[in-house]
Amino acid sequence: MDLSDVAFVDVAAVTALAVTALNLPEGRMVVEHPPPQLSRVLQMFWPGQNRIEVRPR
Amino acid sequence: MSAAVADEAFEHPALFYSSKQEYTEQTVAFVREGLAAGEPVAVAVPGPNLELIKTALAASAEDLLLVDMERAGRNPGRIIPGVLRHFADAHAEARVRIIGEPIWAGRSPVEYPACAQHEALINAAFEGRAAIILCPYDESRLEEQVLADARITHPTLIRAGQEEVSDVYDWQEVVARYNQALPPAPHAATFSYEAEDLPRVRHFAVEQAVRLGLTGGRLQDAQLAVAELTTNSVLHGGGRGTLAIWAHDGQVVVEVRDAGHLSDPLAGRRPPQPRQIGGRGLMLVHYVSDLVRVHTGTEGTTVRFYLTI
Numbered sequence: 001m002d003l004s005d006v007a008f009v010d011v012a013a014v015t016a017l018a019v020t021a022l023n024l025p026e027g028r029m030v031v032e033h034p035p036p037q038l039s040r041v042l043q044m045f046w047p048g049q050n051r052i053e054v055r056p057r
Numbered sequence: 058m059s060a061a062v063a064d065e066a067f068e069h070p071a072l073f074y075s076s077k078q079e080y081t082e083q084t085v086a087f088v089r090e091g092l093a094a095g096e097p098v099a100v101a102v103p104g105p106n107l108e109l110i111k112t113a114l115a116a117s118a119e120d121l122l123l124v125d126m127e128r129a130g131r132n133p134g135r136i137i138p139g140v141l142r143h144f145a146d147a148h149a150e151a152r153v154r155i156i157g158e159p160i161w162a163g164r165s166p167v168e169y170p171a172c173a174q175h176e177a178l179i180n181a182a183f184e185g186r187a188a189i190i191l192c193p194y195d196e197s198r199l200e201e202q203v204l205a206d207a208r209i210t211h212p213t214l215i216r217a218g219q220e221e222v223s224d225v226y227d228w229q230e231v232v233a234r235y236n237q238a239l240p241p242a243p244h245a246a247t248f249s250y251e252a253e254d255l256p257r258v259r260h261f262a263v264e265q266a267v268r269l270g271l272t273g274g275r276l277q278d279a280q281l282a283v284a285e286l287t288t289n290s291v292l293h294g295g296g297r298g299t300l301a302i303w304a305h306d307g308q309v310v311v312e313v314r315d316a317g318h319l320s321d322p323l324a325g326r327r328p329p330q331p332r333q334i335g336g337r338g339l340m341l342v343h344y345v346s347d348l349v350r351v352h353t354g355t356e357g358t359t360v361r362f363y364l365t366i
Binding site: 008045046 | 285
């Protein structure tokens with residue numbers, strides 16, 4: 001998923017991504033170029049999770 | 058209303074100390090008792106006191122979690138989820154033992170109401186849980202009001218080696234008493250918003266925060282916190298609200314006022330389950346801020362968060 005065009009994500013948006021990724025039967029979700037809040041919120045509420053791979057801007 | 062009902066699983070004594078020696082003796086004895094019983098032990102106290110305990114425990118200090126409360130607990134509103142429940146939930150199978158010292162002599166008058174409410178809310182957050190949380194109070198440096206409040210927020214009191222039941226224990230009274238009105242700041246920049254204005258109020262807050270001196274990660278955090286509080290206004294606070302932002306004493310202060318009512322005193326302090334959809338917004342505000350003050354009632358809610366520049 002490429003988030004290059006997204007300027008801002010709030011907690012609800014990150015939650016939607018995280019819960020979707022946690023519920024995947026297998027594999028990882030790759031999020032490319034997200035706004036900086038994504039990693040910050042993931043670290044805050046899902047520390048150590050490995051179902052989402054973030055490729056920074 | 059009195060809440061003086063003994064909780065058989067949860068113990069929450071206040072420890073009144075008046076010297077470094079007394080502090081070290083009492084806290085180290087408390088830690089050793091836990092280690093001997095095989096309990097998970099955490100110590101979250103201000104830096105200088107952490108050093109006293111670490112030095113006295115020597116090699117056994119490696120068997121416990123040591124936390125600098127001046128950093129982890131800078132905002133008292135994040136201590137329950139970020140320090141206490143974080144540790145207890147990581148050892149859910151065991152009775153946990155924690156020293157938590159959230160109030161030290163350098164706490165400001167703006168911080169103190171949130172500190173007292175935090176101490177009171179520990180009783181609600183740990184009701185029925187197998188845990189003991191010891192809260193040291195420096196009798197030689199803290200004000201009499203602080204010591205008096207500690208007797209109301211702790212069901213048991215330890216002084217000069219003697220433990221007694223507090224006959225004034227009533228944590229709800231302290232939560233209510235420090236639910237103080239937050240009068241509008243005269244020189245704040247303000248922006249009133251409804252649902253369609255959420256991106257605009259966020260941009261306004263960022264612009265103002267930059268003007269007042271926030272940069273980098275702190276600016277990102279401010280933006281996240283503003284988004285959560287203003288969205289809450291639209292969803293739960295009557296559909297609209299007013300944001301105010303100003304600088305005071307080296308901090309940027311952001312305030313959100315709306316018609317909502319936070320009826321749950323533990324709102325923002327309950328760690329969410331990983332797959333839980335909601336319940337993280339207010340906790341995020343607590344996590345990123347150096348202080349959060351709340352005034353809530355049936356006439357509306359004001360939340361102020363403080364970020365050090």
